[in-house]
Amino acid sequence: MQPPIAPLTPPSSRSADERKLSRLFRALDGQSRQTLLDFAEFLAARSGDIETTTETPTELTSQDLGIPKPSILEQSVREPRPAQESVIAAIKRLRRTYPMLDASSLLNHTSSLMAAHVLKGRAAKAVIDDLEALFAAHFDKYRGNLQ
Numbered sequence: 001m002q003p004p005i006a007p008l009t010p011p012s013s014r015s016a017d018e019r020k021l022s023r024l025f026r027a028l029d030g031q032s033r034q035t036l037l038d039f040a041e042f043l044a045a046r047s048g049d050i051e052t053t054t055e056t057p058t059e060l061t062s063q064d065l066g067i068p069k070p071s072i073l074e075q076s077v078r079e080p081r082p083a084q085e086s087v088i089a090a091i092k093r094l095r096r097t098y099p100m101l102d103a104s105s106l107l108n109h110t111s112s113l114m115a116a117h118v119l120k121g122r123a124a125k126a127v128i129d130d131l132e133a134l135f136a137a138h139f140d141k142y143r144g145n146l147q
Contacts, residue, residue: 038088039118081128087117090128094135101138109134 014022025033079093091110095103113130116122 035118038086039114041088081132085124085128087114087124087127087131090124090131094131098135098139101135101142106134106138 025036028036079097081093082089085093091114110131113127113134117124117127
């Protein structure tokens with residue numbers, strides 16, 4: 001069993017929700033803790049409240065770059081899928097692969113897939129497969145709009 005984690009702030013200054021989350025976190029095993037941290041990072045990054053450790057590329061359009069359509073933005077730069085990849089890492093990889101896609105148009109479906117993995121226990125491999133298909137479909141739509 002893991003030793004308890006000392007609170008970062010005095011209990012009196014933390015809200016009831018923070019105390020509950022801390023208590024639940026301490027009750028989890030190592031893998032479950034990592035899953036909870038991954039999901040919390042995903043939610044925080046989605047809401048824009050904190051910066052994540054990996055910077056999301058700036059979205060550029062052909063107009064921003066002064067490039068006539070069709071442009072180099074039609075091309076995605078594929079990164080190989082690692083053998084062991086978390087759902088969060090896959091989302092970050094896909095955002096790097098498709099920086100031209102509007103993140104807000106992907107947010108709802110991406111969030112649903114992430115929740116299916118974290119909250120419902122859906123296998124990471126299946127969720128990543130769906131994420132890759134989702135990003136590819138949005139990319140195909142994007143390329144169609146450029147032509």
